[in-house]
Amino acid sequence: MLIGEYLHTLDSKKRLSLPAKFRKEVGRKVVITRGLDQCLFMFPVATWRGIAEKLEKLPFGQADTRGMSRFLLAGAAEGEVDGAGRILIPEFLKEFASLKGRVVLAGVSDRVEIWNDKTWEEYKRRIEKSAEGMAQTLGDMGIL
Amino acid sequence: MLIGEYLHTLDSKKRLSLPAKFRKEVGRKVVITRGLDQCLFMFPVATWRGIAEKLEKLPFGQADTRGMSRFLLAGAAEGEVDGAGRILIPEFLKEFASLKGRVVLAGVSDRVEIWNDKTWEEYKRRIEKSAEGMAQTLGDMGIL
DNA sequence: ATCTATTAGTGGGATGAAGTGGGATAGAGA
DNA sequence: TCTCTATCCCACTTCATCCCACTAATAGAT
Numbered sequence: 011m012l013i014g015e016y017l018h019t020l021d022s023k024k025r026l027s028l029p030a031k032f033r034k035e036v037g038r039k040v041v042i043t044r045g046l047d048q049c050l051f052m053f054p055v056a057t058w059r060g061i062a063e064k065l066e067k068l069p070f071g072q073a074d075t076r077g078m079s080r081f082l083l084a085g086a087a088e089g090e091v092d093g094a095g096r097i098l099i100p101e102f103l104k105e106f107a108s109l110k111g112r113v114v115l116a117g118v119s120d121r122v123e124i125w126n127d128k129t130w131e132e133y134k135r136r137i138e139k140s141a142e143g144m145a146q147t148l149g150d151m152g153i154l
Numbered sequence: 155m156l157i158g159e160y161l162h163t164l165d166s167k168k169r170l171s172l173p174a175k176f177r178k179e180v181g182r183k184v185v186i187t188r189g190l191d192q193c194l195f196m197f198p199v200a201t202w203r204g205i206a207e208k209l210e211k212l213p214f215g216q217a218d219t220r221g222m223s224r225f226l227l228a229g230a231a232e233g234e235v236d237g238a239g240r241i242l243i244p245e246f247l248k249e250f251a252s253l254k255g256r257v258v259l260a261g262v263s264d265r266v267e268i269w270n271d272k273t274w275e276e277y278k279r280r281i282e283k284s285a286e287g288m289a290q291t292l293g294d295m296g297i298l
Numbered sequence: 299a300t301c302t303a304t305t306a307g308t309g310g311g312a313t314g315a316a317g318t319g320g321g322a323t324a325g326a327g328a
Numbered sequence: 329t330c331t332c333t334a335t336c337c338c339a340c341t342t343c344a345t346c347c348c349a350c351t352a353a354t355a356g357a358t
Contacts, residue, residue, distance in 0.1 A: 308349100
């Protein structure tokens with residue numbers, strides 16, 4: 011179970027160290043992809059395989075599903091965790107999430123999200139404001 | 155599983171180097187054909203055989219499927235990966251996808267797509283805009 | 299609480315592989 | 329025969345990867 015929020019730095023070589031707490035759970039091979047709301051998703055390979063299987067089944071005949079497979083598959087990158095617990099962020103993903111310098115890694119159950127620190131703070135603020143309404147929704151769903 | 159996005163250059167001899175990460179999966183023989191949305195599709199021969207078989211089984215009577223078969227079959231070219239991991243792009247395909255200079259190679263599960271860099275960026279921008287709706291769809295399909 | 303040992307996060311140099319460009323050779327087609 | 333181009337080969341540059349070093353933080357022991 012990946013939880014917690016960490017502020018790390020993306021160095022000049024595009025390396026990003028994983029929080030020590032994540033390393034065991036994440037393993038040595040990961041897949042990073044474009045996520046939603048301007049962040050990146052990082053999955054352990056095992057988790058990714060499940061997602062990939064479903065994506066493979068999408069027919070390329072239809073324009074909208076074609077766009078979706080391209081967004082998620084071409085937007086993904088396999089990576090290895092190096093000896094120091096770091097991963098390499100490809101240029102195009104770095105650009106997609108506007109990563110530079112300070113970066114937030116957030117554990118979200120089975121994936122890690124990678125955010126530009128500013129974007130993250132902003133997003134949190136927005137979420138906190140709408141937390142009231144959300145609590146209501148969760149309550150209705152019987153979660154809280 | 156072919157994933158990721160790479161920016162390479164098509165040289166004056168119409169050679170294009172495959173990303174190192176693709177080479178093992180792709181093998182030495184490939185088939186390149188006209189793709190959808192102004193790009194080229196590149197398949198490992200094994201994958202191509204499967205597609206060709208399916209195309210042959212299409213009812214020949216219908217004008218649209220006949221068109222599709224011609225589009226894919228007549229536009230196909232076999233090619234070998236050379237010692238440096240490069241393939242040769244035939245002139246008519248190069249023209250079809252407006253390739254020159256900088257070119258994007260995108261892994262989409264079982265095929266590699268070859269794009270003019272500008273066209274690709276534009277396409278991506280279009281897709282990203284519809285990402286919100288996509289989240290909904292992905293949720294419905296149980297992918298995320 | 300203080301001191302010490304170990305781990306985590308970060309930065310930089312060295313090495314090897316990947317991507318690119320160009321010359322030389324051989325073979326196909328005019 | 330001559331020309332064009334596919335193919336092979338080599339050279340150069342850039343970047344990923346490995347390794348080591350330094351500092352800050354954490355945990356353990358006294």
